[in-house]
Amino acid sequence: MAGLPDRNIALDLLGRMCLIRRFEEEAGRQYQRAKAGGFLHLAIGEEATIVGTTSVMRSDDYLIGTYRTHGHALARGTPADEVMAELFGKETGTSGGRGGSMHIFDAERRFMGGYGIVGGNLPLAAGLGLASQYKGEDSVTVCMFGDGASNTGNFGETMNLAALWDLPVLFLVENNLYGMGTALERHSAVTDLSQKAAGYGIEGERIDGMDLLEVRERVGEHLESVRDSGKPSLVEAFTYRYRGHSAADPEVYRDKSEVEEWREKDPIESFIRRCLDGGVLDQDDVAAARREADETVEAAVEFADESPEPALESLYEELYVVSETMGWYSVDERSPEPHRGELGEDAPEVMKELAESGAAHASEERERQTREGVRE
Amino acid sequence: MREALRDAMAEEMRRDENVFVMGEDVGVFQGAFKVTEGLLDEFGDKRVRDTPISENTIVGTGVGAAMGGLRPVVELMTVNFSLLALDQIVNHAAAIPYMFNGHVRVPMVIRMPGGGGHQLGPTHSHSFEALYLQVPGLLVACPSTPGDAKALLKAAIRDENPVVFIEHESLYGIKGEVSDDEDEILRFGEAVVRREGTDVTIVGILKMAHVAEKAAAELEEKHGISAEVIDPRTLRPLDLDTILESVRKTNRAVIVEEGWPHGGVGANLSTLITEQAFDWLDAPVQRVTGADVPMPYSRRMEQAAMPHEENLIEAVLAATEGAIDG
Numbered sequence: 001m002a003g004l005p006d007r008n009i010a011l012d013l014l015g016r017m018c019l020i021r022r023f024e025e026e027a028g029r030q031y032q033r034a035k036a037g038g039f040l041h042l043a044i045g046e047e048a049t050i051v052g053t054t055s056v057m058r059s060d061d062y063l064i065g066t067y068r069t070h071g072h073a074l075a076r077g078t079p080a081d082e083v084m085a086e087l088f089g090k091e092t093g094t095s096g097g098r099g100g101s102m103h104i105f106d107a108e109r110r111f112m113g114g115y116g117i118v119g120g121n122l123p124l125a126a127g128l129g130l131a132s133q134y135k136g137e138d139s140v141t142v143c144m145f146g147d148g149a150s151n152t153g154n155f156g157e158t159m160n161l162a163a164l165w166d167l168p169v170l171f172l173v174e175n176n177l178y179g180m181g182t183a184l185e186r187h188s189a190v191t192d193l194s195q196k197a198a199g200y201g202i203e204g205e206r207i208d209g210m211d212l213l214e215v216r217e218r219v220g221e222h223l224e225s226v227r228d229s230g231k232p233s234l235v236e237a238f239t240y241r242y243r244g245h246s247a248a249d250p251e252v253y254r255d256k257s258e259v260e261e262w263r264e265k266d267p268i269e270s271f272i273r274r275c276l277d278g279g280v281l282d283q284d285d286v287a288a289a290r291r292e293a294d295e296t297v298e299a300a301v302e303f304a305d306e307s308p309e310p311a312l313e314s315l316y317e318e319l320y321v322v323s324e325t326m327g328w329y330s331v332d333e334r335s336p337e338p339h340r341g342e343l344g345e346d347a348p349e350v351m352k353e354l355a356e357s358g359a360a361h362a363s364e365e366r367e368r369q370t371r372e373g374v375r376e
Numbered sequence: 377m378r379e380a381l382r383d384a385m386a387e388e389m390r391r392d393e394n395v396f397v398m399g400e401d402v403g404v405f406q407g408a409f410k411v412t413e414g415l416l417d418e419f420g421d422k423r424v425r426d427t428p429i430s431e432n433t434i435v436g437t438g439v440g441a442a443m444g445g446l447r448p449v450v451e452l453m454t455v456n457f458s459l460l461a462l463d464q465i466v467n468h469a470a471a472i473p474y475m476f477n478g479h480v481r482v483p484m485v486i487r488m489p490g491g492g493g494h495q496l497g498p499t500h501s502h503s504f505e506a507l508y509l510q511v512p513g514l515l516v517a518c519p520s521t522p523g524d525a526k527a528l529l530k531a532a533i534r535d536e537n538p539v540v541f542i543e544h545e546s547l548y549g550i551k552g553e554v555s556d557d558e559d560e561i562l563r564f565g566e567a568v569v570r571r572e573g574t575d576v577t578i579v580g581i582l583k584m585a586h587v588a589e590k591a592a593a594e595l596e597e598k599h600g601i602s603a604e605v606i607d608p609r610t611l612r613p614l615d616l617d618t619i620l621e622s623v624r625k626t627n628r629a630v631i632v633e634e635g636w637p638h639g640g641v642g643a644n645l646s647t648l649i650t651e652q653a654f655d656w657l658d659a660p661v662q663r664v665t666g667a668d669v670p671m672p673y674s675r676r677m678e679q680a681a682m683p684h685e686e687n688l689i690e691a692v693l694a695a696t697e698g699a700i701d702g
Binding site: 096113320325 | 394396422425427428430432433434435436437438439440441442443444445446448463464467468472473474475476477478479480481512513515531532534535536537561563564565612613614616
């Protein structure tokens, strides 16, 4: 069993896990209040896998994930304000309100995005690994994906390419036992997903994703092995999500007793118990960590609430880079106006006019409908 | 044409060490259509990378590499195979810059040859310009001459946006003027008037740009019809202004393409012309397209499924019926 870290590290780890837990609980609540829309996938229960992994990564390592990645961004250091604002679809969100819950992004912290297509991020990870290798940098790309993604064509294609080209990518399966509502044994012929590595001639290991210290130790070792050898590796972290696949999941596919059983292994509670037993932290530390998470999340909701909606005239911005090689683009081919700017500076004005005319059809004062079954 | 494309890649690779080429059989085999011939010898296997047959991952790896600061030129063996990579092209390459609010860009080129005429049958001969021109976030190039191909590919490689670069298999062998100037590029969104005329505007892309020119010559000679021929060269952005200007002069338009009729390049363009130059039109816009079937193998059937000069001439005559003093 992996040893306890020193006090400062333990505090940091606990703080990040508490923040994720609290953030996700609050995100769920805000979703029910219809402040956040679309799909909302919460990672409650998976905190140890997330924080254990990011805590052993270097700041120049890349991280790329799925549609369940609020926690990954938070663990990487993205301000909770910006993540919550993205859920609220606000201009101050990590993606300016264009991405939403499934598409959090923070280039500065090398969190290269959450992605809504299952398995879609795997080839991107290979590409990021290729960029590091090509430039002679020793950063590693950590690619996190679910058990369901291990059945996609991208998994096979990307594992093969990464192994073939010795790309520095650590593939990390967050195996939470369900691909949406389909249980592992009902969606994968081989249920020990770490064995899938063998088909590509690379290392594979299954670890306890509920045990923060084990995740740190094992992922840390794989990470450095990838860094040193330049060869990819596969880690399967056995974990569990206490909430449904998304906020719109009645959870008919699993027993309440199963959830309760996994609750016994709560990654945060078990880490706290060990830290208390080992004398690394005391009850005051734990209370302080929870209080701080509460405050951070409360402030994030306030920030997101008060942030402005994205400006409608920005609707067409960021779609293209206008430059010497592409001097203009048609905002809408149906526009009767000539819509070419000789250079980039001219283009936004046209976009603005078109977007404003579109905005005339949209009511600024949209009534926020409260969803059914709201619990305040 | 293939040399022009190769020179464009080689020049840009010499100019910028972050430019690299990858795809199925682009290296040792020298390219399925020999477009990448010689690149492996000059640049080595770090920059000319043979890949497994994994289209979606090849493109996705290019997207990730572009996000990581490189400038990949990905070759897909045919446009039909690009369908295996549609997820990465549409859901990722095209969407990423926008969905992450411009915090990251995807400067990459995805080259793909298509078109019929070589009896490659129902899975290797299609024309998917219309499919890609619909996607916001992509640029779409469809050059018809060696000179344009070189200058456009150089622009595509230098551009910050993801580019779908469609080539026509039947044009690889054609010859034409190509600039030696390494700095000469052709900006996206600039159509060219290949032949000036006054009676009808013909718009054609890729191989059909050549069919349009030949048909125009015959129309002049045999029917006394003066056709203006326009090659848009890029479909996204589309230089609609040049086309509309011509239609306002000739009052008639015929569009020729190899792709399918439903929702095709011509369908789109004819709507745009109708919407924006209706008052200038003296006749309905005509379309000449490939047949609405998967491409058949038999030589006779394949030829029957593709547009030819005589089909185009017929359409022009229908559009100009009774209007020309000839």
